[in-house]
Amino acid sequence: MSILTALDWRYAVRRFAEERIDEQQLEELLTATRMSASAYGLQPYRLIVVASAEVRRQLLPYGMGQEKVAQCSHLVVLAAQTEVGEQTVASYVAQFARVRDVPVADLQRMSDHLNTALAVKTPAQRLAWAHQQAYLALGTLLTSAALMGIDSCPMTGIEADGFDRVLGLTELGLTTSVACALGRRHPDDANARLKKVRLDHQTMVRVI
Numbered sequence: 001m002s003i004l005t006a007l008d009w010r011y012a013v014r015r016f017a018e019e020r021i022d023e024q025q026l027e028e029l030l031t032a033t034r035m036s037a038s039a040y041g042l043q044p045y046r047l048i049v050v051a052s053a054e055v056r057r058q059l060l061p062y063g064m065g066q067e068k069v070a071q072c073s074h075l076v077v078l079a080a081q082t083e084v085g086e087q088t089v090a091s092y093v094a095q096f097a098r099v100r101d102v103p104v105a106d107l108q109r110m111s112d113h114l115n116t117a118l119a120v121k122t123p124a125q126r127l128a129w130a131h132q133q134a135y136l137a138l139g140t141l142l143t144s145a146a147l148m149g150i151d152s153c154p155m156t157g158i159e160a161d162g163f164d165r166v167l168g169l170t171e172l173g174l175t176t177s178v179a180c181a182l183g184r185r186h187p188d189d190a191n192a193r194l195k196k197v198r199l200d201h202q203t204m205v206r207v208i
């Protein structure tokens with residue numbers, strides 16, 4: 001499927017079929033999402049994959065009446081790290097050293113640079129920044145799902161506090177950014193047949 005065909009095919013699913021996504025396809029989609037770009041490469045968020053139908057039922061009261069929270073095949077909750085700081089930088093630098101096979105000592109300047117960049121932000125700004133990175137991953141998730149023929153619906157129409165409680169995110173140093181339901185569109189989902197409403201090229205794009 002070409003990228004434009006895939007993006008036209010995808011839409012925010014209102015009603016999912018009962019069918020479940022193949023585990024292998026799900027793994028590939030999560031890998032694609034992990035490949036998402038993030039500022040400094042820090043990836044200050046986690047992907048909570050709610051495969052359990054029982055847990056999705058527990059989330060339903062916090063879904064603002066959106067049945068698809070329980071109906072979908074898998075619900076991915078993109079959760080931002082509540083504390084982004086020296087510990088985050090230290091583990092990133094350690095991983096960087098391992099992957100690129102360089103001594104940690106050689107990465108001191110990079111480490112100082114990242115710590116300085118984070119230190120000038122207030123805790124609220126760091127959290128907002130972490131949410132922004134999670135949204136980038138959401139974009140990657142939606143586009144990748146479309147290319148793979150997996151249906152989805154991004155959702156901020158949820159109560160983040162309720163999601164945090166049900167999923168035990170606070171204890172993990174995380175808080176809900178946005179959720180994304182995955183699965184297969186129901187054949188009777190009328191939204192599938194709606195034309196896309198998008199700004200036209202002239203309004204959206206300015207070439208200077």
Ligand SMILES: Cc1cc2nc3c(=O)[nH]c(=O)nc-3n(C[C@H](O)[C@H](O)[C@H](O)COP(=O)(O)O)c2cc1C
Nearest residue numbers: 010011012013066153154155156157158178196197
């Ligand atoms: C961050 C974000 C949050 C959204 N939240 C919801 C939601 O809670 N429920 C819903 O049905 N659609 C939600 N949407 C879907 C948008 O309404 C939809 O993408 C937009 O109207 C364009 O339609 P399309 O994606 O079907 O082309 C959300 C989309 C984004 C990007």
